[in-house]
Amino acid sequence: MTQNIINSDQHDIVTADWLHSHLRDPQLVIVDCRFSLADRDLGKQQYADRHIEGAYYLDLNQDLSSPVQSHGGRHPLPDIDELATKLSDIGIVSGETMVVAYDDSRFAFASRLWWLLHYMGHGNVAVLDGGFAAWRSHDYPTTNITPPMRIGKFTPQLQTESVVDIEMVKARKDLPEVVLVDAREGDRYRGEREPIDPIAGHIEGAVNYPWMELTDAQGFVVKDQGDRWQSIANAEEIIVYCGSGVTACVNLLALKLVGIEAKLYAGSWSDWCSWL
Template sequence: MFQTLISAPALRKLLASGASVAVFDCRHDLMDVQLGRRQYAEGHIPGAQFAHLDDDLSAPKTGANGRHPLPVREKFAQWLGSRGVHNGMQVVVYDASGGMFAARLWWMCRWLGLEAVAVLDGGWPQWLAAGGESTTVVPSPAAGQVQPAAALVEAVDVAAVEANLLEPRFTLLDARAPERFRGEVEPIDPVAGHIPGSRNRFFKDNLEADGRFKPADQLRRELQAVLGDTPANQWVMSCGSGSTACHNVLAMELAGLGTPPMYAGSWSEWVADRTRPVAKG
């Protein structure tokens, strides 16, 4: 069972063995939201199905719930089942961005209580580098069924974050790029800055130059330099819209530092209400 990462050679071996595996292609671009679909159509891992961040992994936007609000758990379970997933089945997710988007689906599967779910380390580029095949054939899996179980991860809502400003119980760790966190630039959301009291850990700092995750001991040292001795449950991961925050959750697990909660709405939900405070610098 793979629960965090799986290497490209290990995935090739697993698929060749005939094991029951559900593979999802999560390639995406926040500035060109159809890029992932085009890339999938041009070539993907044999048997992989496409999972679109906006259409498949998010609930409808209301203007107040951020760019990628979490769907209802039961509806997401139905979507997974319609893609042939069963409880206990190995799920593998990948993208071409170092896990930036695949980590969201990894987190959401764990949110349903699924244990056997892993991110392909290094994603599509590493798959090709390892000699993995590419196909344009779109699979048609038989229907599956996913029954939500006790969540293996925790989601924090905006009310909890608002309450935390008045009576601090946790610290937010923002996964966005440092210049976005500081409020110097904001290419996506209407307001620049960060939630007051937040700290910053750019999700790309979890990765080697080739897009694979750093070794666990290195992640542990780097994360502890930010977290200190504060336990994981006193931190809440956030980002722009609830995707790269999941990357930091995964990095924490890989480092053996526990599984922190995640603020799914993140910055895009926070600034939807212009009366909420904003910090810069």
């Protein structure tokens, strides 16, 4: 069996220097996850203009989500078989290939792929610290050439315990051993501003840990994450949500970095408020 070049159970974040030093490794696949909620074509345009050499592009709406329905949130989880085929087509082999995801939005979209791969049973995945800007700041190689498809074999092994639906949230959110975490910005959590969903506010009982607090303004991981999560570290169960199940994955990454496992309410507030 091919040896992994890195075990992301211990290294969920990699630096631009690390990625550059492994750029030619045949067991590495790089995925560009840049996206804009305000302009759904912007990420693809940015990728076409310039991306890390050898990187493939996966789109939040088209690849990392399934079509929106009446309920289930604005970014429902993707069809797993379809995503597995796409992962195979860019050379990912289950349990072997090292995957590095990046964006330019403080992990907002790269962490979605990071979480999805873990959910599908592939733990050998990391997010690029500082994103595309960090790569460019070193003048490391970029290109506008899309790499050819590769031969991989991705067989999902779903970790179903890592995701919950609205019924499970209703049943468990008020239990004393459960903590429900809202990952949105404070003003959205408090209901002072709601730019996307039709109803403002948060799920009753949720505590607020804004997703942007994992990184600084340049998109680099802030140290001392353990202190940030100390007050809920001993909870038996942590469920994280955001607006649509995307940026909640940043908090799931943050928790993983300090050794805390948590679950995703995939539909998040956009699902919850669709029933109100």
